[in-house]
Amino acid sequence: MLRQLLPRCGRALRAPATLRSSQILPLQTWQTARCYSIKPAAASAAKVLDLDPTKLSIQKTEKPKTLVDPSKLIFGREFTDHMLTIEWTSNDGWLAPSITPYQNLSLDPATCVFHYAFECFEGMKAYKDKNGDVRLFRPDKNMERFNKSAARIALPTFSPTALIELIARFAKLEERFIPNERGFSLYLRPTLIGTQKTLGVGAPHSALLYVIASPVGPYYPTGFKAVSLEATDYAVRAWPGGVGDKKLGANYAPCVVPQLDAASRGFQQNLWLFGPEEYVTEVGTMNLFVALRDKETGQKELLTAPLDGTILEGVTRDSILGLAREKLAPEGWLVSERKITMPELHEASLDGRLIEVFGSGTAAIVSPVRKISWKGKLVDCGLTEHEESGEVALRMKNWMEGRQYGDEEHDWSYKC
Amino acid sequence: MLRQLLPRCGRALRAPATLRSSQILPLQTWQTARCYSIKPAAASAAKVLDLDPTKLSIQKTEKPKTLVDPSKLIFGREFTDHMLTIEWTSNDGWLAPSITPYQNLSLDPATCVFHYAFECFEGMKAYKDKNGDVRLFRPDKNMERFNKSAARIALPTFSPTALIELIARFAKLEERFIPNERGFSLYLRPTLIGTQKTLGVGAPHSALLYVIASPVGPYYPTGFKAVSLEATDYAVRAWPGGVGDKKLGANYAPCVVPQLDAASRGFQQNLWLFGPEEYVTEVGTMNLFVALRDKETGQKELLTAPLDGTILEGVTRDSILGLAREKLAPEGWLVSERKITMPELHEASLDGRLIEVFGSGTAAIVSPVRKISWKGKLVDCGLTEHEESGEVALRMKNWMEGRQYGDEEHDWSYKC
Numbered sequence: 133m134l135r136q137l138l139p140r141c142g143r144a145l146r147a148p149a150t151l152r153s154s155q156i157l158p159l160q161t162w163q164t165a166r167c168y169s170i171k172p173a174a175a176s177a178a179k180v181l182d183l184d185p186t187k188l189s190i191q192k193t194e195k196p197k198t199l200v201d202p203s204k205l206i207f208g209r210e211f212t213d214h215m216l217t218i219e220w221t222s223n224d225g226w227l228a229p230s231i232t233p234y235q236n237l238s239l240d241p242a243t244c245v246f247h248y249a250f251e252c253f254e255g256m257k258a259y260k261d262k263n264g265d266v267r268l269f270r271p272d273k274n275m276e277r278f279n280k281s282a283a284r285i286a287l288p289t290f291s292p293t294a295l296i297e298l299i300a301r302f303a304k305l306e307e308r309f310i311p312n313e314r315g316f317s318l319y320l321r322p323t324l325i326g327t328q329k330t331l332g333v334g335a336p337h338s339a340l341l342y343v344i345a346s347p348v349g350p351y352y353p354t355g356f357k358a359v360s361l362e363a364t365d366y367a368v369r370a371w372p373g374g375v376g377d378k379k380l381g382a383n384y385a386p387c388v389v390p391q392l393d394a395a396s397r398g399f400q401q402n403l404w405l406f407g408p409e410e411y412v413t414e415v416g417t418m419n420l421f422v423a424l425r426d427k428e429t430g431q432k433e434l435l436t437a438p439l440d441g442t443i444l445e446g447v448t449r450d451s452i453l454g455l456a457r458e459k460l461a462p463e464g465w466l467v468s469e470r471k472i473t474m475p476e477l478h479e480a481s482l483d484g485r486l487i488e489v490f491g492s493g494t495a496a497i498v499s500p501v502r503k504i505s506w507k508g509k510l511v512d513c514g515l516t517e518h519e520e521s522g523e524v525a526l527r528m529k530n531w532m533e534g535r536q537y538g539d540e541e542h543d544w545s546y547k548c
Numbered sequence: 549m550l551r552q553l554l555p556r557c558g559r560a561l562r563a564p565a566t567l568r569s570s571q572i573l574p575l576q577t578w579q580t581a582r583c584y585s586i587k588p589a590a591a592s593a594a595k596v597l598d599l600d601p602t603k604l605s606i607q608k609t610e611k612p613k614t615l616v617d618p619s620k621l622i623f624g625r626e627f628t629d630h631m632l633t634i635e636w637t638s639n640d641g642w643l644a645p646s647i648t649p650y651q652n653l654s655l656d657p658a659t660c661v662f663h664y665a666f667e668c669f670e671g672m673k674a675y676k677d678k679n680g681d682v683r684l685f686r687p688d689k690n691m692e693r694f695n696k697s698a699a700r701i702a703l704p705t706f707s708p709t710a711l712i713e714l715i716a717r718f719a720k721l722e723e724r725f726i727p728n729e730r731g732f733s734l735y736l737r738p739t740l741i742g743t744q745k746t747l748g749v750g751a752p753h754s755a756l757l758y759v760i761a762s763p764v765g766p767y768y769p770t771g772f773k774a775v776s777l778e779a780t781d782y783a784v785r786a787w788p789g790g791v792g793d794k795k796l797g798a799n800y801a802p803c804v805v806p807q808l809d810a811a812s813r814g815f816q817q818n819l820w821l822f823g824p825e826e827y828v829t830e831v832g833t834m835n836l837f838v839a840l841r842d843k844e845t846g847q848k849e850l851l852t853a854p855l856d857g858t859i860l861e862g863v864t865r866d867s868i869l870g871l872a873r874e875k876l877a878p879e880g881w882l883v884s885e886r887k888i889t890m891p892e893l894h895e896a897s898l899d900g901r902l903i904e905v906f907g908s909g910t911a912a913i914v915s916p917v918r919k920i921s922w923k924g925k926l927v928d929c930g931l932t933e934h935e936e937s938g939e940v941a942l943r944m945k946n947w948m949e950g951r952q953y954g955d956e957e958h959d960w961s962y963k964c
Contacts, residue, residue: 167652207747208658208746208747208748209746209748211658215657235657236583236654236655236656236657237654237655237656237657237662238652239653240653241631241650241651241652241653241758241760242627242737242762245661246653246661246667247667247739247797247800248797248801248804249665249667249796249797249799250801251663251665283805284802284805285802286801286805321658323657323662323663325662326801331624331625331735331762332624332625333803333804333807333833334804334807335808344657344658346658346747366789368788368790371787372784373781373783374783374790374802375802380665380801380802381662381663381664381665381798382665382797382798382799382801383665383798384663384664384749385664385665385667385742385798386790386796386798388664388701388702388750388751389699389700389701389702391749391750392702392751417749
């Protein structure tokens with residue numbers, strides 16, 4: 133649908149052909165010189181191709197990296213031997229995918245990704261199960277969101293199953309980077325950038341989708357560590373009619389200064405409030421869950437903000453809601469997607485009705501919250517002094533890992 | 549101030565040294581292989597340096613480009629022979645600036661500019677005056693805004709006068725690209741990107757500031773051409789507490805799909821409305837000016853939205869306000885920075901009190917508006933059928949060009 137709106141008036145220059153292992157190139161050039169910017173271009177009436185995994189070419193590295201000691205892994209610093217890349221032009225559609233040695237991108241300084249933030253991404257993980265098989269977790273949810281993000285900023289969309297197949301092959305190729313222990317995984321970062329090299333603001337006529345992978349250790353190597361938050365209203369992360377529900381680069385850089393400000397006052401993350409009602413929306417780059425008891429009836433409720441356009445559609449959020457409906461509801465819990473305000477949260481805390489609060493995201497699964505700084509008060513989120521996690525967060529983490537690592541066979545788990 | 553907030557915990561790896569013309573490198577490598585991503589890094593207590601124009605090195609191209617026929621220039625497609633680059637690390641501050649042949653940037657695929665939109669830019673022009681001298685227009689205003697944009701997304705700030713001096717030298721070096729005729733100029737694009745190559749979301753410990761230049765022709769080669777707008781409320785460009793007043797890449801990609809939607813209905817640009825009151829904020833990527841008569845008194849007024857955090861601090865906006873206070877106020881005009889709603893604009897149009905409406909920006913200076921589509925109505929903006937511009941827009945364009953091209957000696961003009 134969206135693509136039909138793009139102006140098509142001219143002929144695209146072809147992207148440089150993907151290098152094949154059979155080609156002889158000086159190594160230095162090859163390693164740093166893959167050029168991706170495409171000249172100003174637009175499509176003819178040529179047939180536009182969707183992503184085709186059967187066209188995948190693989191060029192393995194001749195210099196495999198030495199594995200880093202798993203206990204020394206830091207999120208997103210070390211990368212595997214290879215990367216998956218797929219170029220797109222409005223003229224030809226998706227070109228042949230390739231897995232090549234991990235290498236720099238060579239881009240014209242006028243490329244639109246540097247100027248107008250034509251960029252979106254996903255965060256997902258590959259896990260090694262007890263049989264040594266590599267598994268993805270709900271990759272269909274990531275692909276669905278990736279396509280929504282791309283379409284919102286006039287970047288090309290693709291067949292979700294085709295990209296899952298390609299990512300699975302890539303993850304499998306890199307399996308030696310996934311340590312065999314619980315808590316370890318391979319963080320996968322699918323990224324889509326606009327590569328047109330002109331300064332006019334418009335839909336890019338060329339793009340590059342790439343996937344890189346970084347081995348990661350457990351978020352809490354020595355057990356949970358509850359965080360304290362600063363309720364933030366002076367900076368606003370997302371708004372109705374904006375793009376806060378999409379995984380765009382644009383949503384991230386503006387959050388860093390408020391985060392540094394909160395950190396300077398001793399709080400690890402921002403709790404993003406919205407509007408005069410002070411709706412509780414998200415925490416840092418995670419969704420937020422609140423467990424409390426109803427004031428009148430004492431009914432236990434696990435709630436998170438509804439997807440009203442200002443909330444990121446977290447895959448972990450959706451999984452926690454699913455698990456809660458499956459496992460907590462039969463125990464008598466009410467499971468809700470509804471708005472809650474900071475004054476309501478504060479009141480529940482004062483009444484002793486606030487059971488626990490936690491963030492949810494791919495990196496940590498759950499991140500328990502101890503206190504929230506709000507209008508000069510410190511709102512207690514239900515943990516005793518020596519507790520680092522509530523029971524719901526702990527159970528959720530275990531249930532999630534059971535499916536991520538394939539202990540429990542479940543259709544959320546995708547064997548590569 | 550901001551920099552003090554950044555965590556400093558380790559030692560930065562040095563950025564690759566800037567290449568000098570005395571170094572012998574295979575041409576192919578040199579032209580595509582400048583690597584900018586810096587390893588995860590943070591500063592020691594080393595002295596952090598500000599931008600120093602005396603350290604500039606210049607390496608001239610050995611392959612000067614052939615000039616494009618001025619009548620064939622399209623905005624932002626053709627670039628000059630060289631580019632200005634300055635690297636920054638949190639450890640060392642601003643490294644030595646260099647002017648080198650225009651070339652690709654080589655960046656690690658994990659570089660934060662691709663993932664979290666650590667990017668901001670400026671748009672400014674160099675003009676050739678009747679004596680052949682090259683002039684910038686109010687570069688101090690661009691530098692002030694550039695620093696504000698950078699600080700808002702945890703990128704480094706710099707001495708404004710130092711960067712003006714460097715840009716002036718760069719523009720002067722490229723003067724053969726500026727055609728000698730009125731309406732032509734050299735569009736300058738200072739750009740600042742985060743270059744840290746880790747996936748953790750945080751303040752980048754390395755950055756690259758670069759300036760590229762593109763010769764441009766007159767926005768209206770055959771005289772003004774009034775545009776029609778679609779009043780847009782379903783997509784919201786900016787929000788109080790957001791970053792809509794900064795020149796960040798993040799503000800641009802999300803505006804393209806609404807623009808394509810408006811274009812599919814026959815309207816050239818979006819008129820961004822805000823809130824239930826339907827405040828008129830900006831048009832496309834320009835500020836908006838409205839000239840009208842007061843309902844009660846008949847007083848003529850030229851107004852634009854106030855800088856409340858949702859409006860880009862346009863240099864052309866500020867210049868038009870200045871010229872209006874200087875030249876229109878003595879003629880009896882009221883000059884205001886105040887909010888106006890779409891219903892008020894509509895009422896003024898129905899009453900015949902709407903004199904004219906125009907956008908303002910660096911590319912066009914002024915862009916007259918014929919009609920606005922709003923709730924099924926077409927709001928007439930005061931032009932007769934055969935008029936392409938109102939008198940205020942026309943006079944503003946002439947006054948602005950008088951100062952940009954140095955016909956009138958004025959402190960807004962900076963001789964390179």
